[in-house]
Structures are given as C-alpha cells and as structure tokens.
Amino acid sequence: MGAPLSVPSALHEHTQEAGPWDILVVESDEANRESLVTDLSRSGQEVRAVGSGQEALDRATQADLILLGMRLTDLDGLHVCRSIRAMTDTPVIVIGTAASELDTVLALRAGGDDYLARPYRPRELMARIGAVMRRTQAGRQAPPLLERGRLSIDVGKREVRYRGRSPKLTRKEFQLLLLLATNAGKVLSRDEIVREVWGNSWSQRTVDTHVSNLRSKLGDRGLITTVRGVGFMLAHA
Known part of the structure; x- marks a missing residue:
C-alpha cells in the first residue's frame, strides 16, 4: 500500500460527526418539511424550517447546514442554491425527487455540496449530513x-x-x-x-x-x- 493521503487537518473520523448542528430545512411541501424536522430532531439536531426560497435566503447565514428542497413555491430551487452560495459558505444538501445523473450535476453546478433523492432512510440522511460537515470542518481547520x-x-x-x-x-x-x-x-x-x-x-x-x-x-x-x-x-x- 502507498503512503496515506494528506488531507488538510486530517479530515476524518475524529471530527464531531453527529452534531448537534443548527440545520435550516427549506421545503414548501408541508408533509416533507415536517418529516425532515422530525427525523433531525430525533437525532438531536437544532432545526429551523421555512417554506419558501426567500425565507431561505434571509436565514442562510444563520445555519450550520441547509437542507434545500428543489420544488419551492416562490423561487426555483437551483436559483436559491446559487444565491446561497454567492453569499455564504454554509454547506447545502439538495433534496430532490429524481435520482438521475443530470439532477446531481445540476445541483453540483449550482453550488450544492451533496444531492439526496427521495425516498431515503433517516440513517442515510444523517450519514450524508455527517460527511458534508466533516469535510467542511476539516477545510476550516486547515493551515491558514x-x-x-x-x-x-x-x-x-x-x-x-x-x-x-x-x-x-x-x-x-x-x-x-x-x-x-x-x-x-x-x-x-x-x-x-x-x-x-x-x-x-x-x-x-x-x-x-x-x-x-x-x-x-x-x-x-x-x-x-x-x-x-x-x-x-x-x-x-
């Protein structure tokens, strides 16, 4: 085996992978929004939820991580993602309904850190959140x-x-x-x-x-x- 890969700050399991984090849920569908809030609260996270893209933009800088639904009633989800990325480095996990490569690529190009398609299990959601936060924290701890x-x-x-x-x-x-x-x-x-x-x-x-x-x-x-x-x-x- 070769030498281990050097990653800024040794970005691995010793970071606080389970939170708690302050998570902003952005979802216009009430049932999906309540389901996310319930799953995250059960795992010990601090959760705030909004139902529109404009509310997401107003609060984007106040969260540790944003879960962004693509189907919003007021603004296009990809536009919201690009706008969030323009104003803050807060990590964004995009949640959509199609598990296609195109949807994944569009989310990435809009500035998303990950893409998760429904249906998914709560354990997968928390694993994705942990992985994104681990990478984000490691980057912030790298040499200045x-x-x-x-x-x-x-x-x-x-x-x-x-x-x-x-x-x-x-x-x-x-x-x-x-x-x-x-x-x-x-x-x-x-x-x-x-x-x-x-x-x-x-x-x-x-x-x-x-x-x-x-x-x-x-x-x-x-x-x-x-x-x-x-x-x-x-x-x-």
Whole structure:
C-alpha cells in the first residue's frame, strides 16, 4: 500500500460527526418539511424550517447546514442554491425527487455540496449530513496559508493567488485545489479525489470537469498535470 493521503487537518473520523448542528430545512411541501424536522430532531439536531426560497435566503447565514428542497413555491430551487452560495459558505444538501445523473450535476453546478433523492432512510440522511460537515470542518481547520511556489492559498479567506491572478473559485474547485496543493508532487487518483472532496457522491467525470475549470481560471494548463490512467498531480508552481 502507498503512503496515506494528506488531507488538510486530517479530515476524518475524529471530527464531531453527529452534531448537534443548527440545520435550516427549506421545503414548501408541508408533509416533507415536517418529516425532515422530525427525523433531525430525533437525532438531536437544532432545526429551523421555512417554506419558501426567500425565507431561505434571509436565514442562510444563520445555519450550520441547509437542507434545500428543489420544488419551492416562490423561487426555483437551483436559483436559491446559487444565491446561497454567492453569499455564504454554509454547506447545502439538495433534496430532490429524481435520482438521475443530470439532477446531481445540476445541483453540483449550482453550488450544492451533496444531492439526496427521495425516498431515503433517516440513517442515510444523517450519514450524508455527517460527511458534508466533516469535510467542511476539516477545510476550516486547515493551515491558514499554504504556499507552493507562485501559488498561494489563504484557507481562512478562501482566496487563491497565482501569477498575479486572484480567480474566483467555487467551493469544490477550492477544495480540489487545496487537496492537490497539500499533496503537491504526489499523483492522486480520481477515486481518492472524489472520496476526499465529494465523499463518493459524484462521478469521476466531475473531477475532470473541475480540473479543467481550475486550469482555465488559473491561466496555466500545466499547473495540474494529468497522469494517464491514474489521476492528477499539482506540478511545481
């Protein structure tokens, strides 16, 4: 076996995986909203629930995590997700009715941290919440400033500078770049990247898309090297 993968702050089981967390439920359907509140309360979480997208935007910065239903009566769920991501780093788990790759991809592109399709079991819901919160907490505990040559990553401010550029990265693009920079010079497989950044919730094609986006935003296609048949590596910056 190879050397263990370095992840900022050793983001694994020692984090507080069961909460309690302050969770905002956003769901227009009353039955679904009450079911979520009941399941979360039974697991010991602090829960607030709203029935509209506008209420979600008003309270997004006050929660540890947001469970966002896609079918809202006032605003499009994906629009709400994008708006939340524009104003805060609060993690969002999107809850929908279709377990399709398209729905998953749309939720990801809108800024969601995970996608959960109905029907699901309460145990799966709590496992997804725990995984998202574990990754979020680990990222916040990473070293405040990581420098790799001309690449500088300010973890606290979520800012990146490279060759005079200060690109605006999505949450997942930032987490992916931080993972690669933490393991600079080491080839990371797509499976490792998916596990550490997405928690096995996304396809390997998602990794390729995000790497391509990072190369474009950083203005250097050679910074992240593709190792054919294996994965990706941060080259010397």
